[in-house]
Amino acid sequence: MRARTEQRRRSPQRRRRTRRDAALFLALVAPNLVAILVFSYYPSLYNIGLSFTEWDFVEPTPEWVGLENYQDLFTDPAFGQVLLNTLIFTGVSVVGSIIGGILLGSLLATKLPLTGFAQTMAFAPHMLPGAAVGTLWLFIFDPNYGLSRWLFSLVGASSPAWTTTSDWSLWAITIAYTWQRLGFVTVICYTAILDLPRDIYEAAALDGAHGWTLLRHMTLPLLSPITFFLSITGVISAAQAFDIISIMTGGGPGNSSSTLSWMVYEEAFQKFDIGSASAAATILLVILLILTFVQVRVGEKKVNYDS
Template sequence: MTATEVKPGDPAAPPGSAVGGAAGSRARAARRRRDHLLFAAFVAPNFFFLLVFAYWPVIYNIYLSFTDWDMVSPVRNLVGLDNYTGLLTDPDFLGTLWTTVLFVVGVVVGSLVLGLATALLLNQRLRGRNAVRTLTFAPYVLSGAAVGTLWLFIFDPNYGLIRPLLAPLGLTAPAMMTDSNWALFGLILVYLWKTTGFVAVVYLAGLQGLPKDVFEAAALDGANAWTRLRRIVLPLLSPVTFFLLVICTISTFQAFDVIAVMTGGGPGTSTSILSWFIYDQGFRSFDAGRASASAMIMFVVLLVITGFQARFLERKVHYQ
């Protein structure tokens, strides 16, 4: 072998030669395989738990929605779309959908308006505002059972706190939780009390991050408080409002604990929203197919609402 000849695989092969290039490609491929295996090793446990506890329940729920099963019998009879057609032609279910719309709109819109007003107030230089901020947020971290029990006492027409508040006005305290005309309104009030503090804290964080020079320039131009709110504050807070709108809509659709403690979906079906209807069909009527179909309808409704919010409302969001 001459001095210029190099055998394949010879460590003395120059890096720029064909043999050196092939060896470099193999080394890079080996490094990529190692990186992929390392990535898979880190991701696999998370993906496994996500598959088992998130995706599989949804897939199994879809399957159950096409069956007739009492949650006891080992046999699940496939019934096709009967559960869906039965629900969409059931007056009780259609009434539940309408009640859900009223409840969600009342809680979401009310909490956004009250939360923003509270945040604007707490953003002022007031004595003891830190303590008020804490008290405002406190209801959000309380358990639903505790909140429901507290408000059952407040709404009691004979012994509750609502009676001495209305007595000086010459008004009789209504049976808020046992009167179908008042029960839904009472639940909306309770959820407003519980969620307004969270909305206020998020809005307050957004307010404190707004640029001060913009407000100073507006004040020099003679803009009053209402003009500054409408022309400056609300547009700059639009990302915060969009975030809260999505979060509050989803959480309100899932409301359950306070309803379970205070009304149990009653009187009659006056406070039965979708989340309670699903529970009632599955764990009180033992109709897993009907409950699963209701859950899928709720899933589709939430998907459509969230998609609409992301597709159309986000256009009005100003991120700069």
């Protein structure tokens, strides 16, 4: 009886404490939650709504057209080229930066002379604005005066017109973007490699494992969580790349270097077709959601398999 009476006395105090903790939690979370709702979810939902309309920024209200914008996109041959460009640009830049980042991170982890300077130089491209990176690579790819001309002259060949021909423009922006992201991936991989358990490497070295064998059978499996994170963030970032494309090629010649992110800008602010731009942005959103879901599922299966 005494215990029950004491518990009843405590219950109001416990409820007040719970309400106070809940109020404090909401007060701390509310600013971030409101910012996410206002600046992330609402624009996304509003964009999806605009994709079912026709609007040119001039008419006072958008006109409802249903699925017409999506039908126009999927029946336009140029849209298929844009999708393929997006896939190539994203895939090559993500895979290339991860492979290069792991190799450079492993090299930096060997404690060679001037490692600190090398780390700074490796991370520097990531700190540069995309417009600066695009301008730098425009000079490098210049077929008359750039570094590309000199490199090709070493083998007796002439430099291609990287940014002005449809055969090379997509590869030009892909190389530039991969170089910019490589520094970030390198530093992440370098830090992760330093945190790997040294005793495992020492045991493997005693068994005669060195160099490529250690990298393939030890470093890569242990870095799988990091590569999983870098692949997700890399896909999202590459699919939304804009500034390098704007500076280097403008999506051209034709649609040879146009991606979905550039198409959204072109449809909205050059052709003033807001409905088509919103439909393209919605398709990009769906593709990113699907890719992220697949990557997360694959990562979960790998974790369950390893455990």
